[in-house]
Amino acid sequence: MSLIIEVEGLNKVFRVTRRRPGIVGGLRSLVNPEVREVSAVRDLSLAVERGEMIGLVGPNGAGKSTSIKMMTGILMPTSGTLRVAGFVPLHQRRDLAARIGVVFGQRTQLWWDLPLIDSLRLLQHLYRVPTDRYQDNLQRLRTMLELDEFLDTPVRQLSLGQRMRGDLAAALLHDPELLYLDEPTIGLDVVAKARIREFLLTLNAERGTTILLTTHDMDDVEMLCPRIVIIDHGRKLYDGTVTDIRERFGGDRQLVAVLDPAEMAALNLDEAGLPTVENLPAGVRVMQAEGPRIWLSFTSEAMPAHELVAWLGTRYRLRDVTFQEPEIEDVIRRIYEEGLLLQEEEATLSV
Structure with a gap:
């Protein structure tokens, strides 16, 4: 490719x-202002x-x-090289415009007082x-985005959701x-978000359109983007898959096991009222229990998921097993608040 x-x-x-x-007005503040650079x-x-x-x-302010x-x-780089669809954007804007579509969630390229169809014409x-x-x-587009109404x-x-569908039609x-989307679902309700996401998945699958999406909505990322790029203060911190970032920084995962009711009833309870599972592997702990269900917390480093299931299966009659992954929004928040990626980068450089 x-x-x-x-x-x-x-x-x-x-x-x-x-x-x-300390200078309020006057010629001195005009001819000798304070100038600072922001990267x-x-x-x-x-x-x-x-x-x-x-x-x-x-x-906000990361540089997206x-x-x-x-x-x-639209903007001229201070330095570095950049090519999009074979063109240098700043110098070949007209040629590039025919190859890309852009949707800014808080702005519109539609004419405010005209019917949508007139803007499209x-x-x-x-x-x-x-x-x-x-x-x-x-x-x-009328069919895929349900524009006729x-x-x-x-x-x-x-409505905001209708206008966003109109902006997508205009961009396509x-x-x-190549389609750039800057916060395309901002302010939309759950139904409108689902409709936009379904459309984008179909567009990518059927038309092969490349989509670059910036968003604060982690559900957008998880449902649409196999690959994410994390930037902060203008620097790229991570470029990879959602699965990888969750495994590296997601913390504990949860396994929900449904045991045979008789076996569950036979388990002893600890001081907190939780069932005691004998000889639990290191790093695995019981979080809660309800009926025949038991929630176990673990990390991939402590024990891979399939090994934990096998370990339980040799000791109990399992009726069902499911996993609960850490929310990607919580993972990203941890990365920013704790500087996890920067710590990892510094550790690598020090080796």
Whole structure:
């Protein structure tokens, strides 16, 4: 598979000016302001293959939106190299615009007082989409996004979920091979989020559209993106799978085992009223019990999941076994609050 995004050593520094402390107005504050530099993106490298779905994750101010704006040609990088779909975004913006679609969750490219269908017709002419291709794409998007109920409604009268579906249609009318989504589900209700996610999965599977998604909603990442990139203070901290990040930093996992009721009733109880499982492996502990169900907490380092199931199976008649993984949102929060990835990087450098 060929690369559609190639980023190497990308940096973006903003120069911020303000009046010097203690100076209120006057010529002196105008000719000699305080100037400081703010690094929004620092030494970012990223390679994205065609057809991938990637989640770009980070707290407010991490550099996510700045990175996307450089990849679309809106902002000029301070240094580093960047190619998208074979183009240098800043210098070939018009050529690149025909190959990408962009949706910013808090902004719209639709005309506020016009019916949605009129905005789509105007975008057809702006992108110079041939009529036959426009009609085919519009019909497909009308079906996939269920647009018919509000096509003739002015954009200002649409609900947030309807407007987001309209923005997605606008971004995809010209068949882009790469779609940037910046907080596409922000403020949406559960039903609207589910509809958008289902559409994006279908778009990626059927059309092979590459999708780069920035979001604070970890459900978006878990349901849509096999690969995530975590950045903080402009630096890339992690680039890999959701499964790997959960296993490395997720802490305890839980196994829920359903035992034979008679065996469960025969177990002794400890001081906390929890059943005592004899000779539990190190690192495994009983968390709670309810009826024939027993919850065991463990880490992958203490014992792999399949070994724990086998260990239980040799001692008890298991009726059912399920696993409860750590919530990815909790994992990401731990990484930021405890600086886990930075600690790991420092440990690697010190070796």
